[in-house]
Amino acid sequence: MTALPSHVAHVASAPRIDERDWHARVAHAFSRAAPRYLERAWAQQAMAERLLARLPAHAQDVLDLGCGPGDLTAELFRRYGAGGRVTGLDLAPGMLDAARQRHGQAIDWRCADAADLPLPNASHDLVVSNLAIQWCPNLDAVLSELTRVLRPGGRALINTLAPGTLAEVGQAWAHPAALLDFRDAACHRRAAHGVGFRRVEVNERIERFHYPDLSAVMASIKGVGAQVARGGARLSRADVARATHRFEALRTDHGLPVSYHLLTLELER
Numbered sequence: 001m002t003a004l005p006s007h008v009a010h011v012a013s014a015p016r017i018d019e020r021d022w023h024a025r026v027a028h029a030f031s032r033a034a035p036r037y038l039e040r041a042w043a044q045q046a047m048a049e050r051l052l053a054r055l056p057a058h059a060q061d062v063l064d065l066g067c068g069p070g071d072l073t074a075e076l077f078r079r080y081g082a083g084g085r086v087t088g089l090d091l092a093p094g095m096l097d098a099a100r101q102r103h104g105q106a107i108d109w110r111c112a113d114a115a116d117l118p119l120p121n122a123s124h125d126l127v128v129s130n131l132a133i134q135w136c137p138n139l140d141a142v143l144s145e146l147t148r149v150l151r152p153g154g155r156a157l158i159n160t161l162a163p164g165t166l167a168e169v170g171q172a173w174a175h176p177a178a179l180l181d182f183r184d185a186a187c188h189r190r191a192a193h194g195v196g197f198r199r200v201e202v203n204e205r206i207e208r209f210h211y212p213d214l215s216a217v218m219a220s221i222k223g224v225g226a227q228v229a230r231g232g233a234r235l236s237r238a239d240v241a242r243a244t245h246r247f248e249a250l251r252t253d254h255g256l257p258v259s260y261h262l263l264t265l266e267l268e269r
Contacts (some may be wrong), residue, residue, distance in 0.1 A: 023113060026091060026135055041264045043209045043220065043260065048072050048130045050264055051157050059126040061086040063149070065114055065158075066091070066132020070099030070107065076128060077107050087124075089117070091135075115141035127156040134161045134182055143267075144195040150269040156197075160188070162204065162261040169217065169258065172247035173239075185263055192267050199268035207262050210255035214244045217256055 001247045052075065059080045066074040067088035077086040087108040090096050096109050112118050114129075114136050127146055146156050161182050185202045193201040211217045247256055 006203045017149055021212050023091060043207070043258070044131050045071070046209075047159055047260065047262055050262070051128055051130055053157055054157050054264070054266065055079065055128070056126065056155065061124040061126070062086045063119070063124050063127045064088045065100060065127055065129035065146075066135075067109075068095050068132075070095075070103045070109075072128065072130055073099065074103045075106055077103075080126075081106065087119070089114070090132075106213075115145060119151055121148055122151045124149050125151050125154040127154070127158075129156070129158045129160075131159050131161065133158060139183060139187070139191045141196060143191050143197070144268070147196050147269055152269055155269040156265065156267040156269075158263075158265040158267070160263050160265065162263050164206075164259065164261040166221070167255070167259055168247065168250050169221070171250070172214070172243040174242070174246065188263060188265055192265065197267040197269060199266070201266040203264045203266075205262050205264075207260045209244075209260075210252065211258060212255050214240075214247050214256065217247070217258055220258070 041179060046173060051072075055076075061084055062076050062080050064070075064076055064087065067073045067090045070088050073088035080086060085108065087110055088096070088099055089110040089112055090099070091111070091113055093111050096111050099107075101107055105232060113134060115138050132140065133142050150156065162184050163182050165182055185204055189200055189202055209220075211220060250257055
């Protein structure tokens with residue numbers, strides 16, 4: 001479990017939290033981030049390329065789960081929209097507003113929780129999700145919903161994050177008020193088998209990105225919505241100075257490193 005500053009807290013598998021409150025806070029944070037998401041989310045966009053390389057040649061009904069401002073959804077529509085239907089679903093209304101403005105109404109945009117999909121049984125043959133399900137407190141419920149809405153033989157291609165993600169940030173902020181607690185590959189395998197996926201493949205890799213200074217690091221994280229804070233938490237100038245000093249010790253020729261421990265799941269119903 002890796003520590004993070006209060007304004008970049010993530011909770012991945014936390015039954016101790018109030019899920020309704022957590023969903024509201026996540027939706028609010030990502031809605032606020034929506035206007036500047038794309039300019040700051042280049043690491044997330046780079047990781048989305050891992051999913052695009054694995055897409056099947058043909059799909060009829062496609063869901064982008066946690067679609068954000070919709071660029072990946074638009075690429076799915078470009079590939080599959082001529083002969084099928086593409087849905088972009090997100091918890092944050094602000095993200096969906098940005099998606100509609102950017103990509104129009106040809107895509108079916110839905111505001112909903114990944115653990116309670118407003119979709120019929122066996123209605124889709126492909127679900128794609130890039131860096132969204134780590135925000136969901138109940139992994140079993142999310143994967144169960146995917147088995148419900150996928151047709152027999154349908155596939156889910158998912159990027160999510162594992163322990164060790166943002167480890168450098170946690171090292172820099174040595175006494176944060178919040179904790180990062182991502183689920184590992186074994187947890188995802190167990191959950192996927194447990195809800196009935198007949199084929200489960202989980203690939204792991206480390207994606208590392210570099211930034212010029214601490215401000216750029218924090219903007220890249222906060223700017224994509226990762227800013228769900230514990231109430232009342234504040235950072236002093238001394239806190240920032242100490243974090244800067246610790247992070248500078250990690251600097252390479254390329255800049256300050258930020259690591260994402262990426263899990264890519266290929267699941268077949």
